[in-house]
Every structure is written in structure tokens, then in C-alpha cells.
Amino acid sequence: MAKHVAVLMGGFSSERPVSLASGNACADGLQAAGYAVTRVDVDRDVARALAELRPDIAFNALHGPYGEDGTIQGLLEYLAIPYTHSGVLASALAMHKELAKTVAKVAGVPVAEARVCHRRDAAGKHVLSPPYVVKPVAEGSSFGVLIVREDQAHPPRELTSDEWPYGDIVMVERFVAGRELTCAVMGDVALEVCEITTEGHAFYDYDSKYAPGGSRHVVPAEIPAKVSRRIQEWSLAAHRVIGCRGVTRSDFRYDDRFGEGGEVIWLEINTQPGMTKTSLVPDIAAASGHSFPELLTWMVEDASCNR
Secondary structure, eight states: OOOEEEEEEEOSSTTHHHHHHHHHHHHHHHHHTTOEEEEEEEOTTHHHHHHHHOOSEEEEOOOSTTTSSSHHHHHHHHHTOOBSSOOHHHHHHHHSHHHHHHHHHHTTOOOOOEEEEEHHHHHHSOSSSSSEEEEETTOOTTTTOEEEOTTOOSOOGGGGOTTOOSOSEEEEEEOOOSEEEEEEEETTEEEEEEEEEESSOSSSOHHHHHSTTSEEEESSOSSOHHHHHHHHHHHHHHHHHHTOOSEEEEEEEEEOTTOSSOEEEEEEEESSOOOSTTOHHHHHHHHTTOOHHHHHHHHHHHOBSOO
């Protein structure tokens, strides 16, 4: 009998639309691979829904708070349902950008100078000398990311708004110029490095990530082999030291303006990488020899509790 996989998607974070796209793509792929699939649009009653479904495995296609921060992982542990991706502690740690940087740095992964503060403090004065980037400390998909250019006199005014939806604590990080690179890890193996080029966008923002044609994925990245190897090593080091499982994706900036040796900076790790048609991990996996159904099958067979 085929394993019954509940694909958890949707939820109630800012990334709900992305999660629905990821979840449906994964559900279609898993059905094509021969699994019995139930699509679960996650709401506050998800514990009852899963208890009634009694799936063999939960495929976690949730993004953002509640789905990526250890919350749903803890619930699945209580229900004793094996699940994909990282466990409670690794998920919570990776979601907090500054804590993840602190831990990754211990493992020798290069990170940029950053400070965590209240958003109103970041709006009152330059916390770092421009240029810098302001990021909500626990959001994904580039929600709430603001870039302060070198010649900008004032901090971002958006941070003072009563309508600001991304929490009061932000991370102010030194801006790193250069190329957008990313590397996926699958189990204990770092896959190919990918370069992301964007058209008409200042950086790899929400629209460039998810709108068709918003970005182009060059995989393997056209960079020196020694730089590619370092990025793979650091991606695997971050994956391990943070305690991740399954598939993750680490993002980097590579500044080669003054020579190909350049500066490489690790930005963050994604424990629930997007799995839409425009997402990075399926492209990276394909370039590394894993079709989309094969990638999904590996993730399902890797699922467990106590992750």
C-alpha cells in the first residue's frame, strides 16, 4: 500500500501564497511518484485534522512563522507523525537571523556585521554607517527588507509606521555588494551553487523570487571553482552546526568587483526552501542529477520524528 503523505501548506503567515504554491507543486509531484496524498490547508485546528487523517508522513510545505520556526514541528512531535525538513530547535534557530549568524560564525562561516534593535530605534538614527540592510529578524521571502544606500541621509521611514506588519525587532546588517549566490544541502551533501540574476529589481525581493521571469537561475554558477567549493563547504557547515535535517538552502553574497578571490558572505539558511515552479532548490537539484519527483521521494523517505 502506498504511503499516505499529508502535505501541509498555506498557514497564516505573510508567506501563505508562496506556501500554497509550494504545497500544490509538491502534492502533484508526490502523487506522480506514487504516494497517496492529502492536501492540508493549515489553520488553527490543524492538530485535530491531522489526528483524524492519521497520515504516515507530514510533508511540511509551510513557510514563515508557525511553519518554519519550530511551532508546527513541535506539534508533529506531540502527534508522533514523521515529518520532513528540520526539527524544532534547528527550525527555531535558523528562523532567527541574528542567532543563526552567531552560531554559523562559530563554525567558521563568514558573516556580515549586524545589530539587532527595535524598529523605532533603527528609524531614529543610523544604527550602522550606510550602506546597510534592515531585515525583520524572523521573516522570510524578503518581506520587510529595506536597503539604505550610502548617500541616504535618514533611516527608513517605513519603520515608524503603525501599519508595519513584520514585528518590532529588526536586524541591521552591513550591506554586501556583489552577486547573489545560493547553495542547497540535501542530507549530508552540498549540491551545485546557483547564481541568481534579477531583472528590474534592486535585489532578490519577493517579486523577483516568485513572479515568472522575475529572476534567472544560473546553475552551476559561473564562478571560480575554489569559490564554489568554499560556498559548498560553508553551506554544509551551517546546515550541520545549526542542526538541520533534510533539505536546506544557504544564501550568500559574492563581491568580485576587485578580483575573483573576492569577499563571500553567508546571509542566512532556509530550512523550508520554496518548491514552486520558480523556486531555486528544484533547479539546483536537477542540475545535481535529481529530478523533482526524485527530490520529493528522498525528502519523504528521509522524514522522521526527533529531528
